Amino acid sequence: MTEFTFDAPTVIRAKRDGFRLTDEAIDWVIDAYTHGGVADEQMSALLMAIFLRGMDRGEISRWTTAMIASGEKLDFSDLRRDGRRVPTVDKHSTGGVGDKITIPLVAVIAACGAAVPQAAGRGLGHTGGTLDKLESIPGFTAEITKTQVRQQLLEIGAAIFAAGELAPADRKIYALRDVTGTVESLPLIASSVMSKKLAEGADALVLDVKVGRGAFLKTEAESRELAATMVELGLAQGVPTRAVLTDMDIPLGRAVGNAIEVAESLEVLAGGGPDDVVELTIRLAVEMLDLAGIDGRDPAQTLRDGTAMDRFRALVAAQGGDVHAQLPIGSHSETVLAPRGGTMGDINAMAMGLTVWRLGAGRAHPGERVQSGAGVRIHRRPGEPVSAGEPLFTLYTDNPQRLPAAMGELDGSWSVVDTCPPAGSIPGSLRSCPPVRPLIIDRIG
Template identity: 75%
Template sequence: MDTTTPEPFDAPTVIAIKRDGGVLSDAQIDWVIDGYTHGRVADEQMAALLMAIYLRGMAPGEIARWTAAMVESGQRFDFTDLRRDGKPLALVDKHSTGGVGDKITIPLLPVVMACGGSVPQAAGRGLGHTGGTLDKLEAIRGFTAELSKDQIRQQLCDVGAAVFAAGELAPADRKIYALRDITGTVESLPLIASSVMSKKLAEGARALVLDVKVGRGAFLKTETESRALAQTMVDLGAAHGVPTRALLTDMNRPLGRAVGNAVEVAESLEVLAGGGPDDVVALTLALATEMLAAAGIDGVDPAETLRDGSAMDRFRRLVAAQGGDLSVELPTGAAVETVTADRGGVMGDIDAMGVAMAAWRLGAGRARPGDPVQAGAGVRIHRRPGEPVTAGETLFTLYTDTPERLRPALAELDGAWSVGDGAPPQLPLLIDRLG
């Protein structure tokens, strides 16, 4: 006698509703998220549903319920009982929707820590053409993001931040995130919004600042799409009692002069030492200002933490707490190729997506979930848009441990840059603010 409880829904029916442009009920969303998390809904079925969502979209109520269901698929951290010097921690976090050369988290967290903030950050690995914070930090010898809840709590009190793999936070998102990466469904507003916010709502921050990218190197290319994504996430945060604000920032060009893993860590260290590219510094300080305001911290100057070395001190403490050793030289790919200028003039625009794909071809990203990445793979940009160029000088340096990757990476760069007689238009880094 079969005593199993019958399922209230079936995957083909749920898929068909969305395929035909219908709206899924709260109960259907709860069922499909729980079913996929626990293996009752197959990868093929969830892949079909994700494609239907990609093509048909979701109503605001569906996005809210999808996000809530992913939060409920795992545990939710609560750090409100933690104290430092007898006062509750100012818990705030930041998330970027993904960019090219976007290493901002690495210098940003220490700046906020040095100003009195506490940052519980559930970080991710590379998705599509963008690099992941964990992939970058794990280029540091010994660094681990596999932290227990007790370790996270202790670091928030003692150090001021913890960067950790999501683990049991929103496990439904972890499975869906990996599936999106291999099914052509990354660039979907509902799926991006719910993925970001499910982890952020579960991680225990009391306020959130979003860096929503716009342009060729972003997941959503137009300002209209990116603005809609930002507003959706701001609304999701507010609905869950987490005040959320967003900056729209330009991602037509790579951020800074390094794209990859270890190369981006090296550039972040330059910023923490008081130098580094102007755009990386400017965005770090803009986001720090928003995070401090959201956390209720005033009377401090985040730029001073870069000048006086306190942000660097905080970063060293954070890395050491998570097993990392900054005294060990960062890895560099053994095979090196350069791209040189065939004429003098001025560096024109650099296509962020072309550089991202070159870094991916070199091994800085992954083709399938679970693939290893090369810590030393990446691209250095020696001349940025508007800078003078001399004939024969090096414009890009490519690094990989796999020499056969150089040719396809060079092909991705071909056509992604130019040298002309005049400077290209200056694009504003900060486009708008929401929330």
């Protein structure tokens, strides 16, 4: 029997023309791309074909498995502290604007007695990445060894690290998607998320699946399908997995960027911070502790009593960061003032994400350095009173040439209104008011 030899053009054409990729074709193309046998331009073409033609559940499952198999898989099943096994649990967000939840959440879970091996990512498209945010802390490094990850899980209860040899195929594909217009694809999102998360070896996984304008998938139906797909992928690998659908029509919190989001996370860890950031942190913590089998711990208490802050500081110090250093802020700024008094109306999350990207917080080319100090401070959130002439947004960047394009993205994406009707009664035609949807929409799994 003659073994069939695959080639990239044949695989690309198959998906381009709407055919289902066989398991063997998927295994070959992922392995070949990982080891340099398929060029970036060829994988870019295949990703665009997948973006346009989609994948069925079987293809997504095989693509995910092949990416997991492209590297090593961590195992913390023997993790013990004081003679007791330490449950491990992780969380992943599908990407949002102002979504800094991982930073306080990991510390909260660690303070409650579980361990979080968080293989985090960098910015993708208009959304920020946890690693880019944390690396704005002077000295912080995400490039830590497996030995250090294990040690931190035992001593601190958390490690936030670059995926390294976990699903290396995904790392290469992730960077390509960021700059080739192929981010907003359900099969590619699901397989990217789950390949990294299943390879990191956590006992359980909670997914924060975003819904709305600032999410990669805009409709609730698409987000539900994504959530169900990822939950199915996790369960198929023997990992208890749960998804929470959360709103991303308006930005989370009052800060969007890298260092500016770390600063807001510190406010949350200090017992303050924006209500929506605190609410989502606590809700996801409850879900994670439930899957980890930890009862009787109040995650909100860890924010009030400072134990979560202590864990975060210990994590930063363990990974080389200076917990006392001043966080960077862009050396050039521009402030948008309220044209009149009234009530803050809508703030479009997608426009805000693109504004921050224009300021330098995201990438236009693979491997490009981001500006740690680029970002936007939101002075008035939807529903808050506004006085004429007061600041609504302050934009920061180290490159003043970026300000006009950023201001152009922001223009027309927000409003000041006389008043907005009560939640639940806003007609669809009243676009100057924010869409009405609860922060926590549903739970799947």
